[in-house]
Amino acid sequence: MEYVVSHIPQGTACNRRSAYKMIPTTITIHNTGNPSSTARNERDWLTNPSNARQASFHIVVDERQAIECIPLIENAWHAGDGSGVNSGNRTSIGIEICESGNYAKTLDNAAELVAKMLKERGWGTDRLRRHFDWSGKICPRLMYDGGNWTGWKTFVASVDAKLKPKEDVRMPxxxxxxxxxxxxxxxxxxxxxxxxxxxxxxxxxxxxxxxxxxxxxxxxxxxxxx
Ligand SMILES: [Zn+2]
Known part of the structure; x- marks a missing residue:
């Protein structure tokens, strides 16, 4: 999967790139809530003049690429829980999972990306959060399953599997x-x-x-x- 850095400019409307410095302590997972938009569409929406919302995110993933829209050392407005120093908005890296195209491939890309990010930071899957965990919003909505969150459990398990070192399967x-x-x-x-x-x-x-x-x-x- 391709990883593209395409930061929205400082001063983007609605304070979407706030320039609050952030030392992230968790990673928060979302669905875009839009069945037809790609990662590129989501990135472009952040700088579309007709967008009147403050909402933003760090990375968006689809079936073919991940696009980093805001530097991971600045906050984004994705958690819906205000701007307190301990809020998800101020402490967590927000990753949007697209709902368009080959969703199974997109999910695998997201799990691959998240596993890599956790590994780089020496973190486990206990560092993963749902948007729901911060504000109670039903997001990532495609993992909700009527409140059972089976999709979420499956996603965390697939990240865990990717974190396991390969030596565990060595020959006797x-x-x-x-x-x-x-x-x-x-x-x-x-x-x-x-x-x-x-x-x-x-x-x-x-x-x-x-x-x-x-x-x-x-x-x-x-x-x-x-
Ligand atoms: Zn969300």
């Missing part, structure tokens, strides 16, 4: 298994646990190994099976 490491200096088989280290074939080890100690399929239990006994 093979280990040799010896009993009293005699090799009895091969095991592996998987997820930090050494796993060995129980039959080979138990039998090397002279024990019987019985498999109870019904209860899915391995029974190791020194007595004869009955």
């Amino acid at each position: 490491e093979e280990v040799a298994v010896q009993v009293d200096g005699k090799k009895v088989g091969v095991g592996e280290i998987k997820d930090g646990v050494t796993k060995v074939p129980v039959r080979l080890v138990a039998e090397a100690f002279g024990a019987n190994v019985l498999w109870d399929a019904k209860t899915r239990t391995v029974n190791i006994t020194k007595k004869e099976a009955v």
